[in-house]
Amino acid sequence: MSAKVDYAMRALLVIAQESGDAGTLIKGDHLASEQAIPARFLEGILRQLRQAGIIASQRGAEGGYRLARPASQITVADVVRALDGPLADVRGGRPENADYDGAAEHLREVWVATRAALRGVLDHVTLEDIASGTLPSAVTALTQDTAAWS
Numbered sequence: 001m002s003a004k005v006d007y008a009m010r011a012l013l014v015i016a017q018e019s020g021d022a023g024t025l026i027k028g029d030h031l032a033s034e035q036a037i038p039a040r041f042l043e044g045i046l047r048q049l050r051q052a053g054i055i056a057s058q059r060g061a062e063g064g065y066r067l068a069r070p071a072s073q074i075t076v077a078d079v080v081r082a083l084d085g086p087l088a089d090v091r092g093g094r095p096e097n098a099d100y101d102g103a104a105e106h107l108r109e110v111w112v113a114t115r116a117a118l119r120g121v122l123d124h125v126t127l128e129d130i131a132s133g134t135l136p137s138a139v140t141a142l143t144q145d146t147a148a149w150s
Contacts, residue, residue, distance in 0.1 A: 004045055004084065005079060007082050008080060009047060009130075011045070012049070012054070012067070012074070012079065013129055013130060014034050015031070015067055016057065016131045017131050019066045022052045025064030025072075026065050027065075027127040028046060028064070031046075040089075045083065046065060048082055049082055050068075052078070052082035053068050054082055055068050056068045067127070069129035070128070071128040071131060073123060076121075076122040076125045077118075080122060082144060087119060088111065088114050090108075090111050095108060095111035095112045095115050096108065096117045102120075121138075121139055
């Protein structure tokens with residue numbers, strides 16, 4: 001995952017936790033200091049998240065950020081796609097459109113399987129899951145394999 005996605009997830013989790021159902025606005029400088037994220041870098045990330053409809057913002061002295069929809073409806077994949085584009089692409093295109101010959105003939109299948117594996121986790125884990133510590137059982141099962149940690 002890119003630094004942008006990591007920073008975005010950390011900021012979004014603070015918003016989800018501190019904003020609650022009331023949609024209390026959280027200031028950008030608070031998000032930056034709470035998670036030790038460079039403020040200027042975070043500003044650009046928050047702008048992209050707003051443009052993607054993941055967060056909403058309000059300007060002014062009482063302004064800040066809140067989630068644009070419930071934390072249970074925002075997946076990690078939504079964040080990755082908003083900031084970095086498709087979960088898995090090959091030279092800027094869709095994996096299924098890659099065409100290989102000879103020894104590399106079956107490489108396309110590996111790229112498609114990679115995308116499917118990423119989707120299997122990232123499309124099913126929401127901000128609420130992470131904030132509450134109740135990850136889907138399929139994701140938790142993946143973390144039980146000691147090889148996953150090295």
